[in-house]
Structure formats: C-alpha cells, structure tokens
Amino acid sequence: RAHVVVLGNEKGGSGKSTTAMHLFVALARAGKRVGAMDLDLRQQSFFRYLENRRAYAERSGAALIMPEQARVTPSDLPLRAEADEADRAALRAALDGLRARCDFVVIDCPGSFTTFSQEAHAAADTLITPLNDSLIDFDLLARVDPATGRIKGPSIYSEMVWRGRQIRAQAGLKPIDWIVMRNRIATLDARNKRTVGRMLKELSRRIGFRVAPGFSERVIFRELFLSGLTLLDLRGGAEGQPLSMSHIAARQEVRELIRNLELPGVSP
Amino acid sequence: RAHVVVLGNEKGGSGKSTTAMHLFVALARAGKRVGAMDLDLRQQSFFRYLENRRAYAERSGAALIMPEQARVTPSDLPLRAEADEADRAALRAALDGLRARCDFVVIDCPGSFTTFSQEAHAAADTLITPLNDSLIDFDLLARVDPATGRIKGPSIYSEMVWRGRQIRAQAGLKPIDWIVMRNRIATLDARNKRTVGRMLKELSRRIGFRVAPGFSERVIFRELFLSGLTLLDLRGGAEGQPLSMSHIAARQEVRELIRNLELPGVSP
C-alpha cells in the first residue's frame, strides 16, 4: 500500500502546491509510481501545474513523467452534516484506489479548512507543512505571548493536525510523521530568521514535529508554472544554457528536503 | 457614509492581511476614523495583529490608534442556503454600523471562497487585490495558454469579483474601483517580473482593473506582527536607531500605494 504524503497548512501561500509539484517530480525521477490528489477544489494549482506539464510534453514531444491523478467532487447534499460525511467517504474511496496502484500518493491541501483537508490529514503517513519565515504564518501553528515572546499554546492549524492524529490513532494506524519545512527563506533576514527558528525549535518539542530546512526564496520555484516543468526537469538549463549557481543550489535544497523526509525506499 | 476598502484575493498568502494593517495605520495617521472587519474567521491575522497592537499600547503606555472593529459570526443553520442568507444579512448589518460612524472601513477577506467574502466584494467601493509576482498567483485571475503565453479568459477570482460587480450594479451602486497591487516584488527577478507585468497590463484592459506598483519583498513588512506595530509607527527606528534606507524605501512604497488608491479626502 502506498505511503501517503500530505502537503498541509491552513495558512495560504506557504508553498504547499509548489512543494507538492517538486516532491512529485523528485519521487517520479527516483523511479517511484506516484499518485496525486489536489484538494484545493477551486484553485487546483497543483493539478493546473500538471495540466501545463502534459501540454508541454504533447507540443514538445518530450517524455515527461506524470502522476496518476484522482479527483473528488464535493457533495451537493443540502444538509451540511450529510455533505461532510459523503465528502469523507469520497476521499477515502479515491485514495484507496491510488494506494493500491502506487508507491506514493502526494495530496495537496487548500489554504483553508475543509472536510476533504481534515480527512487527508488523518490519512497522512507523512505530513509536510511549508511555512514562511514569518510570525504571521507561525500564528496559525501556535499563539505567542507578544509581551514575553513565549509560546502560549497551539493554534488553529495545530489543532487540525491534532484532530487528524486522533482520528488515525482511533483507527489503529501508525503515527503521522509531521515535518514543518521553512520556505521562501530570505538571504537578508538574520534577526527575524533567528526568532522564527528559535520558536520552531521550541514548538517542535511541544507539539511533535520535526523541522526541515526547506527552500530559499528563488524565482526558479515560481517561473516554470506555464511549462509545467520544475528545476529538476532541466538538464543544463531550459534553453540548453549551463545551470546557474542558483539552480544547482535549488536542486540541492530539493534533494535535502527529500533526504529529510526519510521516506520508505527513497534515498536521494 | 464611509468609503469601503476591501482586501481580496482568493489566492492565499498574497498579502491581504499585511496590506489591510498598513492601510489602516496610514489612514488613521492621516486623521481618518477607520472601521475594520476581518472575514478570515479562523485565521483572523488582521485582528490578531490589532490585538497585539492593543497589548503593546497597554504595556508600553504608547498611544496607538486602533480602528473600530466589528465582528460577524457564521450561521449554524443546518441548511446551507439558509446559512448563506443569514451570513449575508449579518455582514450587511455589521458593515452598516461601521459605515455610519467611520470615514473608511477596511475589510480583510480570507484566501478562500466564502459567503462573507463574496458579500464584501459586492460592498467594496475600492477593492485591492495584492498579488505575488508569480504565474501561479496570476492563474487565479486569468487562464494563460501555456503554448502561446496569451490570456485565454478570466479565472475563479476574477469571476468572484465580476459577481460582486453584478450584485452592485443591480443595487444601483457606483462601480468598484479595482486595483491589483503587486506584492513581495523581488529585486533579482527581471524576466519573470517583465512577464507578469506584461500580462497584468493586458488583463487590466480586458477585465477592468488598475495596476499599482505595490510592495517589495521586505522583512520589515513581516517582522513587527508581535508588537502590533507597522513601519509607519516607527519614529527613527523601534529602538531609537535611525531608520534604515530600507525602512525609508518601505514608507515610500506605502505612501505610493495610498496615492494610487485615489481615496476620497486622502492625499498622502
């Protein structure tokens, strides 16, 4: 049965879809069969990125690996409690299908609370939470006392993860491996970076996650969307130019993330 | 009656809450009475920033302007259609209260589609949509043909704005002044920046918004959350140090945004 990797963070724009895409390509290039779900039903950034990838492969003749994609449709039952139950069942059915045929399933979640997202968090063997280096983003993980800078307690997204863990424990499944990954790390940000780093370290012990170094702020992570490519697909540069130092460093960051994830059967 | 400014973008992490906070402080320091609403009911980043501001004022004795804040509670009616209607009425009631007592009302919307957010878009005299310099963010405004780079048509967030305009027109209100504001602009990003800039220019003519230069990527926009301060509140630096070149440039960006908004009775 496939190992399920969920990209989750209720905070918008933290890098879930970007990380989902790069994780998929890294696993696929490592020879794994990868399934994919995009639970951000309106935005569909992950699946749109894949759509662009398929289109690029078709018009260029390039052989570009694609995942097996499974979709869910939200229930239109008028009573919310019934619609939620139908959604949970729909997600489990779609996921079970992928799990039977793949080595890994990558699930991208929305930057909001939905029944699909909560259910995915309960289905996660590995949960990756990308996080901007910002106390605004941190505020969704934990409340910080503004007077003392000390952590007061878990916040709404930690509670969502805790609920996922609870559901999983009740089902007798092994615990979620929760990794918080710093993203869009700026070069000139020493004081703020130290503050966020210190708080992450403290919080990781309290609520049970590991911290991964993650990705720097790099244009290469966001300029290839239309081509459906990632920097991992580029050999010597998109137009045959040699890879820049920044590309090489970016590749190293993706490799480092994969290594930190400690996924079964994967050595980067 | 107050002029309503809405921060909207279904894309998460584009900078709505950050811009809402800086807009509030700029208007308040210009002597305006400002009302505030935070329709991101779970995250509440805008109102949490204000909570930190109030706490800072109390413990430091500093006189820090606060807006008049109005809250809404989501309906718990079991039938979705009834709950939506109750939510729309609740928003209008809260907003009417603020409008009667303030010069401006700043409404921060969530990075997701909600009834409250759609209703706020219909109530907007000015709508500010912050946008990362990224075709992933742009994808929520318009679909781009990956083969040609041409704009194919409006996407989910543009449709949300269009719906707001429709509701407004039916109510006989004057049109929304829609401003798309580039945010987190990187210094080293020439090619991608040009691409996004070109597409924004083309799209602005097609679907009817103006483009404002916006804010550069600057740590100062995200490191003051715990203090509840913004760079506009700093005189000569938070610890009495002289303002850096970056702070002065950041202030200029905020001033430039205010100038571009062309708000009634405001000259920056």
Ligand SMILES: Nc1ncnc2c1ncn2[C@@H]1O[C@H](COP(=O)(O)OP(=O)(O)OP(=O)(O)O)[C@@H](O)[C@H]1O
């Ligand atoms: N390391 C990075 N360097 C540069 N840009 C990045 C990086 N990571 C993400 N981005 C950009 O930041 C924005 C947000 O990223 P992304 O859409 O992946 O986040 P998300 O968490 O999926 O957002 P949402 O909550 O809306 O689903 C996008 O414009 C993306 O291109």
Ligand SMILES: Nc1ncnc2c1ncn2[C@@H]1O[C@H](COP(=O)(O)OP(=O)(O)OP(=O)(O)O)[C@@H](O)[C@H]1O
């Ligand atoms: N100009 C900027 N420079 C540096 N950091 C910024 C800037 N604008 C926003 N940020 C940071 O980017 C992240 C997203 O900003 P913000 O929370 O304001 O976006 P949002 O659109 O309100 O997100 P959501 O959709 O989750 O409500 C935050 O960590 C914030 O501190």
Ligand SMILES: [Mg+2]
């Ligand atoms: Mg996403």
Ligand SMILES: [Mg+2]
């Ligand atoms: Mg926000």
